[in-house]
Amino acid sequence: MNRLPAGLYQPGDSVVHRLDAAAKLLCLLLLLAAVVNTAAPAGYGVWVLLLALLIRLARIPPRTALASAAGLGWFFLLILLMNLCFYAPEQAWVSVWIFRPSSAGLLQGLRVAARVFLLLVMSNVLMVSTPPLALTGAFERLLSPLRFIGVPTELAAMILSVAIQFIPTLLEETDGIRKAQTARGARFDSPNLWEKGKAVLPLLAPVFVAAFQRADELSLAMEARGYRADIRRGRKKYPPFRACDWLALSLCAAAAVIFIIIR
Amino acid sequence: MSVELRNVSCVYAPGTPYETRAVTELSLTIRDGEFAGVMGKTGCGKSTMIQLIAGLMRPSGGQILLDGQDINGKNFDRDGLRRRVGVVFQFPEIQLFETTVKRDVAFGLRHFGWTEEEKESSVREALERMGFSYEAVKDKSPLGFSGGEKRRLAVAGVLAARPELLILDEPLAGLDPLGREALLTLLGELNRDGTTILMVSHDADTLAEYADRIILLKDGRLFRDGPAAEVFADYDALKDNGIGVCRVREAAEALRRRGWEIPAGTVRYGQLLDEIAGRWRQ
């Protein structure tokens, strides 16, 4: 049971699966920029087609790809209503208390909802086609230039790597503590708000104490292995982008440029 | 308290790629007042079995009966189960969290409807059983003690409820010889006073010495079940199936190979010594 959770990732062997995670993340950012800058309704039609193509390429079942957006129906409704009622108060049809619905608002609401939908499905395709570990690595890689403005990116990367390494251990340990306290008669729920807080203490306090103990031991082990926060260590080498990564990047960049110019 | 497993199966994460059968069609009975040792390789289903008996997990099939009552049945008293069955998990010291030893040891007693005096006397008894002076430790923080002491405090927290069935998962791991000795003596005493004990351990010598019987699991199924003398009789065949080193048995076996007539069921140290002394005098 001591397993690192895989999030939404589903193993596969498609072109999209095989792209470098950092390249994929960059592609996503480019596509997001393009989507946000799309104004014409026809543009959104094009996007839906492109998205269908992408899902096809990634060989992800459409149901999986759309799953993240499907559960958010009420959320889209909310976006629509908010924009409908508040976006353009000066062109309102009627005015009820603070609500001032307008057709410009309706259009804007549809636009925002479409954007959010596209963003969600696109990021979902990324998460379904890339292992979480590779994605974390991609974040590290893309953020590593921040070291030039004095951000300790290597330290941050080390912290992330240690954090991931601890996830399965702590998951198992937390589950063990929950069971141990249940066996001792702990009940983690209570109707009263103040008591509710205290009810989870038998779980939370030991989890933190155990986790901090582990941190203590690991930091000692790291020092024993020669770690020093104050010196530069050899930097992690990332594999260079391959031809297909560059191709994907240039396609996305082209899309971004086109959509931003045409709007 | 008697325990009966009837055809119990347990599957983790059913229907996912990670589906694992932890326990398969397990049937066994532990009699009231018995001291049973549970052995098996890591991942053989020992932990799942004790969690099922303690009612911390639901089986996917079969029944678990405590004193003849199905613990997953509709009318079963779950709160009573928590009181009557005590579980000492592996490295139980991490479960300590209260501000004082007294509060921590009394934690399990909150829902029993006991009076303050009853609680206090139970806490006092549990702490003294574990070798602490009640007055000296009751107001201290349980988190400030040393590793071995914390282990004893955690066990006291389980004993305070006066369980009829005590389940222990590797209670000796990490203890030094003095700590082991003290804990084992206590378990022996509790067992004599009528507590049924179910102890998971890799330590074959210890279980041979203390347990009335050994339950050996393999791949989630019952593999061997009987007194240590019987189960360890085909020691060499079992070595790769999760029986740890039993030195007494190894010594006896070595002497048998040399032509000594020592019974194959020699698994306790005293037994071995008697046999050797007996043979030597001849």
Add this chain to the structure above:
Amino acid sequence: MKEAVQAKHLVHTYSPAGNGRRSLDDFSLTVMGGEFLAILGHNGCGKTTLARHLNALLAVQQGELTVACLDARNSANVWKIRQRAGMVFQNPDNQFVSSVIGEDLAFGPRNFGVPEQEIPRRIQQALETVGMSGYEKRSTHLLSGGQKQRIAIAGVLAAEPDILIFDEVTSMLDPEGRRDVLGTIGRLHARGRTVILISHDIEEAVGADRVALIHDGRLLAVGTPREMFTDADLMRRTGLTPPLPVRVYNDLRERGITLPFCPLTMEELEEALCR
């Protein structure tokens, strides 16, 4: 052969005022290069405090200590000492910095400034030594306890230390894991490494060159396993249970049977009884 470790009159206390209980008290010990020394004592006797001195994780408060001919009192030597004397800890889950084995093994060499192109060779060699070649790309959390501990050993080996300190490395493992790890330690000693094994399990020390017994922060005695384990009085004072053959010898003597010699191993017990 040169001394790997030389401790003279070490004193250490954890309370800041320096007046608390002494975890190490006038502790002197010499470990020769290439030796397999086992340090035994019950929990809280000062074993771990000693181990942390040997790796410069604790600074010398009083007394002298040289590790691999480096003076531990000189703070400039701290990093050199850590490179020469590697340490493996008790809990296999609290020693990894990455969930990818290869990344974790590269940690030590990178810290010690080993050139990047040299690191893959070191990783290969370390994995080969612990018998886990081909595990670079695997994930740490899918390993068994014994395998984790062997990877932890490989992580220390990748820095190529001369002295290896094992602080209760088997106490959280199952019998199988324990056997694997002890086998690995034995192999490392056979290949010429200085091994310092800290434990409270006497059976692990039977194969050592020498055994040091610690009690209340003091060195009680040091000598061959035979000298130490057959001394009933010494065993009682340290709170340790002697190995089974020695117990048999002692208990038979109490029953009026004296074996020709005191056996230490199972083979010797057979020998002593079947003469």
Add this chain to the structure above:
Amino acid sequence: MQTISTVKKAILTAVCIALCVVLPQAFHAIPNAGSIYLPMHIPVLLCGLICGWPFGLLCGLAGPLLSSLFTGMPPAAYLPPMAVECAAYGCVSGILTRFVRTKNTYADLYICLIGAMLSGRVIAGLARALIFAGGSYSMAAWATGYFVTGLPGIVIQLVLLPVIVSALMRAGLIPARYPEVRSDG
């Protein structure tokens, strides 16, 4: 006062980030607990309090991110506002803990926590309003709404965090904030 070394702060931050992934999963097993307890906030606040603002900030950003990547919760749509909110908690609690010194550990704790939780909720409300409401004057409404619905969570966290901090101090895992005046010498 003892201080914590950078290495140890880094690793404490790492476990706090890991707990941001683990705790919501654990609370999942307790019926309808996740939405009330907001379990991800606890390690972030703690990280800020113990390790200071840069580490708290990292924990607040990385915790929700890793949780989203490894467990799918929060879903991508909620990740940006949640990361902003948690980053604010970690950062503000870290800054406050440096400047608030009342000579009483618990008074300090409560001030830092309340300060961090209030500002975090306001910032999160603003972030959501900015992202989703297209920047109209409904922003204030969003922010207040978010703030009010978060109140029970604030109460619960005020109960939990001081106890956890005190447990960590008693276990000797983090240094006491003020040198203890011991009566027993």
